[in-house]
Amino acid sequence: MKMGLTHLDSGGQANMVDVGEKAETQRIAVAEGCIVMRDETLNMILEGNAQKGDVLAAARIAGIMAAKKTHELIPLCHPLLLNKVSVDISADRDLPGFRITAAARVTGKTGVEMEALTAVSVACLTIYDMAKAIDRGMTITGVQLVEKSGGKSGHYRRDE
Amino acid sequence: MKMGLTHLDSGGQANMVDVGEKAETQRIAVAEGCIVMRDETLNMILEGNAQKGDVLAAARIAGIMAAKKTHELIPLCHPLLLNKVSVDISADRDLPGFRITAAARVTGKTGVEMEALTAVSVACLTIYDMAKAIDRGMTITGVQLVEKSGGKSGHYRRDE
Amino acid sequence: MKMGLTHLDSGGQANMVDVGEKAETQRIAVAEGCIVMRDETLNMILEGNAQKGDVLAAARIAGIMAAKKTHELIPLCHPLLLNKVSVDISADRDLPGFRITAAARVTGKTGVEMEALTAVSVACLTIYDMAKAIDRGMTITGVQLVEKSGGKSGHYRRDE
Amino acid sequence: MKMGLTHLDSGGQANMVDVGEKAETQRIAVAEGCIVMRDETLNMILEGNAQKGDVLAAARIAGIMAAKKTHELIPLCHPLLLNKVSVDISADRDLPGFRITAAARVTGKTGVEMEALTAVSVACLTIYDMAKAIDRGMTITGVQLVEKSGGKSGHYRRDE
Amino acid sequence: MKMGLTHLDSGGQANMVDVGEKAETQRIAVAEGCIVMRDETLNMILEGNAQKGDVLAAARIAGIMAAKKTHELIPLCHPLLLNKVSVDISADRDLPGFRITAAARVTGKTGVEMEALTAVSVACLTIYDMAKAIDRGMTITGVQLVEKSGGKSGHYRRDE
Amino acid sequence: MKMGLTHLDSGGQANMVDVGEKAETQRIAVAEGCIVMRDETLNMILEGNAQKGDVLAAARIAGIMAAKKTHELIPLCHPLLLNKVSVDISADRDLPGFRITAAARVTGKTGVEMEALTAVSVACLTIYDMAKAIDRGMTITGVQLVEKSGGKSGHYRRDE
Numbered sequence: 001m002k003m004g005l006t007h008l009d010s011g012g013q014a015n016m017v018d019v020g021e022k023a024e025t026q027r028i029a030v031a032e033g034c035i036v037m038r039d040e041t042l043n044m045i046l047e048g049n050a051q052k053g054d055v056l057a058a059a060r061i062a063g064i065m066a067a068k069k070t071h072e073l074i075p076l077c078h079p080l081l082l083n084k085v086s087v088d089i090s091a092d093r094d095l096p097g098f099r100i101t102a103a104a105r106v107t108g109k110t111g112v113e114m115e116a117l118t119a120v121s122v123a124c125l126t127i128y129d130m131a132k133a134i135d136r137g138m139t140i141t142g143v144q145l146v147e148k149s150g151g152k153s154g155h156y157r158r159d160e
Numbered sequence: 161m162k163m164g165l166t167h168l169d170s171g172g173q174a175n176m177v178d179v180g181e182k183a184e185t186q187r188i189a190v191a192e193g194c195i196v197m198r199d200e201t202l203n204m205i206l207e208g209n210a211q212k213g214d215v216l217a218a219a220r221i222a223g224i225m226a227a228k229k230t231h232e233l234i235p236l237c238h239p240l241l242l243n244k245v246s247v248d249i250s251a252d253r254d255l256p257g258f259r260i261t262a263a264a265r266v267t268g269k270t271g272v273e274m275e276a277l278t279a280v281s282v283a284c285l286t287i288y289d290m291a292k293a294i295d296r297g298m299t300i301t302g303v304q305l306v307e308k309s310g311g312k313s314g315h316y317r318r319d320e
Numbered sequence: 321m322k323m324g325l326t327h328l329d330s331g332g333q334a335n336m337v338d339v340g341e342k343a344e345t346q347r348i349a350v351a352e353g354c355i356v357m358r359d360e361t362l363n364m365i366l367e368g369n370a371q372k373g374d375v376l377a378a379a380r381i382a383g384i385m386a387a388k389k390t391h392e393l394i395p396l397c398h399p400l401l402l403n404k405v406s407v408d409i410s411a412d413r414d415l416p417g418f419r420i421t422a423a424a425r426v427t428g429k430t431g432v433e434m435e436a437l438t439a440v441s442v443a444c445l446t447i448y449d450m451a452k453a454i455d456r457g458m459t460i461t462g463v464q465l466v467e468k469s470g471g472k473s474g475h476y477r478r479d480e
Numbered sequence: 481m482k483m484g485l486t487h488l489d490s491g492g493q494a495n496m497v498d499v500g501e502k503a504e505t506q507r508i509a510v511a512e513g514c515i516v517m518r519d520e521t522l523n524m525i526l527e528g529n530a531q532k533g534d535v536l537a538a539a540r541i542a543g544i545m546a547a548k549k550t551h552e553l554i555p556l557c558h559p560l561l562l563n564k565v566s567v568d569i570s571a572d573r574d575l576p577g578f579r580i581t582a583a584a585r586v587t588g589k590t591g592v593e594m595e596a597l598t599a600v601s602v603a604c605l606t607i608y609d610m611a612k613a614i615d616r617g618m619t620i621t622g623v624q625l626v627e628k629s630g631g632k633s634g635h636y637r638r639d640e
Numbered sequence: 641m642k643m644g645l646t647h648l649d650s651g652g653q654a655n656m657v658d659v660g661e662k663a664e665t666q667r668i669a670v671a672e673g674c675i676v677m678r679d680e681t682l683n684m685i686l687e688g689n690a691q692k693g694d695v696l697a698a699a700r701i702a703g704i705m706a707a708k709k710t711h712e713l714i715p716l717c718h719p720l721l722l723n724k725v726s727v728d729i730s731a732d733r734d735l736p737g738f739r740i741t742a743a744a745r746v747t748g749k750t751g752v753e754m755e756a757l758t759a760v761s762v763a764c765l766t767i768y769d770m771a772k773a774i775d776r777g778m779t780i781t782g783v784q785l786v787e788k789s790g791g792k793s794g795h796y797r798r799d800e
Numbered sequence: 801m802k803m804g805l806t807h808l809d810s811g812g813q814a815n816m817v818d819v820g821e822k823a824e825t826q827r828i829a830v831a832e833g834c835i836v837m838r839d840e841t842l843n844m845i846l847e848g849n850a851q852k853g854d855v856l857a858a859a860r861i862a863g864i865m866a867a868k869k870t871h872e873l874i875p876l877c878h879p880l881l882l883n884k885v886s887v888d889i890s891a892d893r894d895l896p897g898f899r900i901t902a903a904a905r906v907t908g909k910t911g912v913e914m915e916a917l918t919a920v921s922v923a924c925l926t927i928y929d930m931a932k933a934i935d936r937g938m939t940i941t942g943v944q945l946v947e948k949s950g951g952k953s954g955h956y957r958r959d960e
Contacts, residue, residue: 006293007215009886014214014290014857016864020826020883020905026340033300054174055167057334057537058235061395064336065545066233068391068399071868073226073282074289075218075861079868079881081399083340083429086329105340109883113296114289121281121300122233129234129274130174133166136273136305136316140193140281143300156296169566174537176544180506180563180585186660217654217857221715224656225865228711228719231548235541239548239561241719243660243749246649265660269563326613327535334534334610346820353620364485374494375485377697377814378555381875384816385705386553388871388879393546393602394609395538401879403820403909406809425820433616434609441601441620442553449554449594450494453486456593456625456636460513460601463620476616489726494697496704500666500723500745551708555701559708559721589723646933647855654854654930673940694814695807698875706873713866713922714929715858753936754929761921761940762873769874769914770814773806776913776956780833780921780943785936796936 007076016076022109027150029104031116033143035124036097041135045098045127046091055130056089059100063087063123067104067115074118080108082115087123097138100124101146113145167236176236182269187310189264191276193303195284196257201295205258205287206251215290216249219260223247223283227264227275234278240268242275247283257298260284261306271313273305327396336396342429347470349424351436353463355444356417361455365418365447366411375450376409379420383407383443387424387435394438400428402435407443417458420444421466431473433465487556496556502589507630509584511596513623515604516577521615525578525607526571535610536569539580543567543603547584547595554598560588562595567603577618580604581626591633593625647716656716662749667790669744671756673783675764676737681775685738685767686731695770696729699740703727703763707744707755714758720748722755727763737778740764741786751793753785807876816876822909827950829904831916833943835924836897841935845898845927846891855930856889859900863887863923867904867915874918880908882915887923897938900924901946911953913945 009015045055067085071077083105092099102119104112124140131138148156169175205215227245231237243265252259262279264272284300291298308316329335365375387405391397403425412419422439424432444460451458468476486497525535547565551557563585572579582599584592604620611618628636646657685695707725711717723745732739742759744752764780771778788796809815845855867885871877883905892899902919904912924940931938948956 007218007290013888014218014861015886016882016884018884018905020907054537054540057534058167058174058541060534061334061538061541062233062235065392065395069233072865073222073229074286075222075865077289078883079399079879081401081428081881082336083398084336084338086335088333105338107340108881113292114285117285117288117300121285124303125274125277125281126234128277129237130167132273136308137318138304140277140303141301143284143303144298145296148296158297173568174541175566176562176564178564178585180587214857214860217854218861220854221654221858221861225712225715232545235545238563239559239719241561241721241748242656243718244656244658246655248653265658267660268561327538327610334538374488374697374700377694378487378494378701380694381698381701381814382553382555384814385872385875389553393542393549394606395542397609399879401881401908402816403878404816404818406815408813425818427820433612434605437605437608437620441605444623445594445597445601446554448597449557450485450487452593456628457638458624460597460623461621463604463623464618465616468616478617493728494701495726496722496724498724498745500747552705555705558723559719561721588721647858647930654858698807698814702873702875709869709873713862713869714926715862717929753932754925757925757928757940761925764943765914765917765921766874768917769877770807772913776945776948777958778944780917781941783924783940783943784938788936798937 014076019078019109024107024109025150027106027111029111029113029116029148030146031120032101032146033120033124034095034097034099035127035138035140036095037135037138039096041131042096045131059089059123059126060087062126063102063119066122067119070115070118074114077114078110080106080110082106085119087119098127111148111151113148117143174236179238179269184267184269185310187266187271189271189273189276189308190306191280192261192306193280193284194255194257194259195287195298195300196255197298198295199256201291202256204294205291219249219283219286220247222286223262223279226282227279230275230278234274237274238270240266240270242266245279247279258287271308271311273308277303334396339398339429344427344429345470347426347431349431349433349436349468350466351440352421352466353440353444354415354417354419355447355458355460356415357455357458359416361451362416365451379409379443379446380407382446383422383439386442387439390435390438394434397434398430400426400430402426405439407439418447431468431471433468437463494556499558499589504587504589505630507586507591509591509593509596509628510626511600512581512626513600513604514575514577514579515607515618515620516575517618518615519576521611522576525611539569539603539606540567542606543582543599546602547599550595550598554594557594558590560586560590562586565599567599578607591628591631593628597623654716659718659749664747664749665790667746667751669751669753669756669788670786671760672741672786673760673764674735674737674739675767675778675780676735677778678775679736681771682736684774685771699729699763699766700727702766703742703759706762707759710755710758714754717754718750720746720750722746725759727759738767751788751791753788757783814876819878819909824907824909825950827906827911829911829913829916829948830946831920832901832946833920833924834895834897834899835927835938835940836895837938838935839896841931842896845931859889859923859926860887862926863902863919866922867919870915870918874914877914878910880906880910882906885919887919898927911948911951913948917943
């Protein structure tokens with residue numbers, strides 16, 4: 001079998017993959033990413049967080065809501081009925097910055113890696129937005145798939 | 161003047177910044193980012209592109225459309241009337257992968273860096289989506305603000 | 321079993337409930353609410369309605385369309401495939417104002433009370449919008465769940 | 481001048497009001513509403529809140545994001561460039577429940593009362609969603625305009 | 641001056657036109673279209689309409705709401721602050737079917753012909769949806785710009 | 801059995817049809833439409849296309865994305881999990897202009913003709929948008945259902 005870009009048809013045109021014949025299975029995807037910032041920025045967010053938690057809560061909620069919008073953002077993604085999306089954010093003094101992990105689950109015909117990656121990206125963008133007045137130089141980096149299970153292609157785990 | 165997180169009010173709660181008193185000025189923001197992939201993946205996309213261009217066209221259009229949705233994705237972003245969004249994608253054999261640059265322009269009371277960063281992120285995610293069947297290990301990296309002008313905070317250019 | 325807020329995980333963070341293990345059942349929810357206004361306002365809407373019905377038709381359609389958007393509005397709601405949404409609006413001279421009832425149905429893993437409540441709320445807001453030029457003092461009140469069936473928690477009917 | 485339903489044209493059909501001739505002024509609207517619940521429910525949310533604040537943070541963010549979607553939800557509302565939306569939520573032991581206040585500001589041709597009312601409604605619905613597993617009998621009540629300024633119709637303040 | 645496709649840049653890539661330098665003027669566009677159906681279908685809708693008007697009310701509201709979504713549907717359209725959208729639908733026994741006319745108005749930097757055309761298209765699609773159970777052969781036809789004013793390109797009126 | 805407008809209930813009010821009792825089957829719908837333009841306009845698009853393909857790529861992607869939004873545009877359409885949407889565009893010198901065909905597939909309880917028709921309409925509108933600076937007189941015409949299979953009503957094929 002020849003491997004190829006599944007979203008291009010024989011004429012080279014972008015099209016949705018037909019998932020009509022795929023089986024409904026339990027599918028999980030986990031993605032991660034970081035936002036790197038100055039030490040002072042990290043401290044200021046963590047102090048705000050100590051009081052009310054709203055910066056990280058906003059980023060977590062934005063990530064979850066964005067996962068539900070994935071098929072509106074990515075042209076050839078299928079709409080699907082997510083069973084769950086979760087977003088975890090932890091401070092990392094060594095970056096310095098935050099590490100974001102998102103997990104998406106579905107019982108469906110198509111994988112959820114785009115939903116997990118979208119949640120990570122938008123959570124990072126939300127942190128950027130809320131801290132940009134004090135640090136315009138933040139960088140979003142290392143947005144990638146960590147693990148994926150369910151579906152014909154089998155279990156995938158990123159090698160560290 | 162005390163610098164702080166502009167999106168947290170005195171009680172530490174997330175809130176939109178009031179831009180009612182800000183002046184309407186010409187504002188521009190440029191952001192960049194990369195998606196790194198295997199050599200074979202890059203080749204396969206470029207070959208598809210040689211024929212019909214749909215992979216990169218889809219990513220470019222998705223990035224532009226996402227910029228227009230920024231205020232729906234980022235909880236505390238203001239809606240605004242974008243004058244223009246452009247997304248440029250160029251292959252880089254050294255990554256290997258693609259470099260994405262997005263520029264957003266507005267005549268308004270608030271900056272457009274989130275729009276440019278969102279366009280870059282979603283263009284990268286779209287390339288990931290279209291090539292993920294052949295390369296699940298791609299990474300989105302270096303998503304950051306390159307330049308910003310207009311508004312009270314003056315001109316910003318990232319130091320290389 | 322300890323009852324608790326299902327949308328907070330053990331760390332107190334907001335997250336979607338995982339519905340992956342829940343059974344697909346027929347689920348129905350009915351919600352109600354009122355908008356209270358001055359007698360003259362009610363009369364003016366009813367006269368308009370006698371002619372063309374557009375005020376109440378607009379409110380009914382807005383409620384149905386909003387029910388389909390519930391998962392975009394409520395951060396931790398699951399997307400679902402609604403089988404039906406209906407919105408009924410009846411004038412009540414004693415309020416004076418309108419009583420709105422909405423019913424939502426789904427064959428799915430999660431209840432539809434939020435869809436019914438969202439339909440009622442947006443139908444009320446639409447009536448407010450269309451009559452606000454003559455009566456800014458209208459109040460939306462008594463928005464609540466009337467009945468719910470399907471799912472593990474069994475049948476619920478509000479006590480009058 | 482004959483007062484009437486501004487959203488119905490002479491044929492009784494629903495239509496947007498033409499705001500092309502209206503002046504751009506600073507406009508503010510404040511709306512309020514309550515969600516009434518059992519004492520135990522209130523306690524459980526407040527305890528969760530003592531830890532991480534996510535229930536009320538989610539409701540506040542959902543309210544702000546919904547205000548930005550008002551013109552998508554209410555058929556005849558105009559799109560507008562909100563300068564600011566804020567949502568405040570305070571516990572009230574006497575209800576028992578929460579009191580929600582939302583303020584919206586714009587420099588524009590049309591008022592923002594629908595944006596403030598929509599923010600209140602969706603913040604209430606979000607609290608309902610997050611606590612519904614322990615209390616299906618909660619009621620959203622007293623959703624109304626508190627104050628409005630800017631525009632031709634002058635200043636409005638609700639009489640208590 | 642060389643005329644060309646304004647949405648393609650010098651490299652042939654799709655991009656938004658920069659409207660930053662354009663003047664804010666009063667702009668109006670009027671579009672029209674028809675949906676042609678069997679005589680019986682027209683009669684059945686008109687009878688329903690005689691009672692409650694909901695088919696045509698739904699189509700009119702759907703058209704207005706779609707006009708507000710134009711920039712989300714058409715990739716390179718600019719978001720704009722519509723002053724007014726109106727949709728008129730009249731039965732035409734000679735088609736037989738309905739004639740739809742939509743007008744859009746804005747004070748802005750870019751024309752509103754796409755908003756008027758989108759309103760007509762979605763109003764037609766809504767009529768199709770509501771009558772498709774009795775007539776699958778309906779055709780949407782003659783969707784075109786009737787008139788346009790404001791902006792640098794001057795007044796346009798379609799020749800009959 | 802009396803045939804009637806399925807979206808009107810016994811009181812003549814618009815409502816969603818309840819699809820809860822319908823069987824999940826494989827459903828396909830194919831729709832078509834044209835956009836007619838001047839010869840020069842067609843040539844200019846085709847030349848642009850020869851280089852980079854972005855005009856038709858944009859129209860194809862816009863059509864696919866719009867199909868996924870159908871239930872947000874058409875008030876009484878059900879949300880559904882599309883298996884695939886494809887949009888094909890071919891130049892026709894005899895029109896002169898483009899012929900657009902869209903196919904939608906679902907495994908579900910309700911047909912996908914509205915999704916196919918919406919894809920065709922928005923693809924046509926996108927071509928109009930990108931060429932309107934050189935030809936305001938283009939007309940969208942012949943938007944209709946070509947074929948439909950799956951569901952209780954059986955196979956439908958339009959007679960030529």
